[in-house]
Amino acid sequence: xxxxxxxxxxxxxxxxxxxxxxxxxxxxxxxxxxxxxxxxxxxxxxxxxxxxxxxxxxxxxxxxxxxxxxxxxxxxxxxxxxxxxxxxxxxxxxxxxxxxxxxxxxxxxxxxxxxxxxxxxxxxxxxxxxxxxxxxxxxxxxxxxxxxxxxxxxxxxxxxxxxxxxxxxxxxxxxxxxxxxxxxxxxxxxxxxxxxxxxxxxxxxxxxxxxxxxxxxxxxx
Numbered sequence: 001x002x003x004x005x006x007x008x009x010x011x012x013x014x015x016x017x018x019x020x021x022x023x024x025x026x027x028x029x030x031x032x033x034x035x036x037x038x039x040x041x042x043x044x045x046x047x048x049x050x051x052x053x054x055x056x057x058x059x060x061x062x063x064x065x066x067x068x069x070x071x072x073x074x075x076x077x078x079x080x081x082x083x084x085x086x087x088x089x090x091x092x093x094x095x096x097x098x099x100x101x102x103x104x105x106x107x108x109x110x111x112x113x114x115x116x117x118x119x120x121x122x123x124x125x126x127x128x129x130x131x132x133x134x135x136x137x138x139x140x141x142x143x144x145x146x147x148x149x150x151x152x153x154x155x156x157x158x159x160x161x162x163x164x165x166x167x168x169x170x171x172x173x174x175x176x177x178x179x180x181x182x183x184x185x186x187x188x189x190x191x192x193x194x195x196x197x198x199x200x201x202x203x204x205x206x207x208x209x210x211x212x213x214x215x216x217x218x219x220x221x
Contacts, residue, residue: 007097010090013152018083032070034060040081044122047133048078075140085121092117103163104215110160111211117201118190129174129190157182164215185214 019033038060042051053074057064058119071077096106118125126134138146157179161167166176193198198206212220 007090007094010097012049013088014053014083014087014090018080028070031066034062035067035070035077036081036084039077040084040123043078043081043112043134044126047131048074049133053077072142073140075137076142076145078134078137079141079145082123082127085123089117089121089124103161104165107160107164108208108211108215111214112204112207113190114174114186115210116190116208125190125193127190130187142192153183154179157186 005105019029019036035056039051039056042059046055051074053067054064056074057067071080077129086140093110096113100111118128122133141149157163158175161175161179161182166179170178192206192210193203201209
C-alpha cells in the first residue's frame, strides 16, 4: 500500500499541467498564463457551455488561433484551469505533507481543509456540487486526460487512507470500494457550504465534527 505523497512529488505532478513552472518572462509561458486566467474568469462567470474559444481569446486580448497553439480544445483548456486552481489549493494543504501526522489525524485535517477551502476555489466548488455545465467538460475531455485525472484522484485518496485503522489489511476489492466511497463523499461536500445543510453549525465546527465521525466513529471522545 502506497504511503502519503511527499509535497514535492505532488507539486511536480501538478506542474506538468496548467502554467509551466519555469521562466515567467518567457513569452510563451506568459501567453499561456494569460489564456488560463481569462478562461478561469469566464468559466466562473458564464459557465463552461456558454464560454467559447473565441470568448477566451478576446478576454485574453489574443487571436483565436493562439489558443490552439497551447490547447487542443476547450475541454483540455478547462482541465488545465482546474489544475491551476488545485495548485493554489495545495499551498493550504502544505501542513498535511510537511508535518509528521498520524494517518487518522491527517484524514481529519484533510476533510476540514477541504470544506474550509471550497469557498475560495470557485471552479472546484462547481465540480463538487455537480454543476451540469462544468461536468460537461469531463464528457468532452480526451480519453487519455480523463483517465489520467480519475486515476490520479483514486491514487491520491488511496494514499491518504493508507495506515488508517485496518485499511491496509483489507482485501483489494474492499479497499477499492472505500476509496470510491470516500471520493463520492468529496463530491458531495460542496453542498455543505450552505448553512441549512450544516443544521446551524458554523463551517469550522461542522468540519471538525464531520471529520471526527468519519474517521473515529460516532461515539469517539
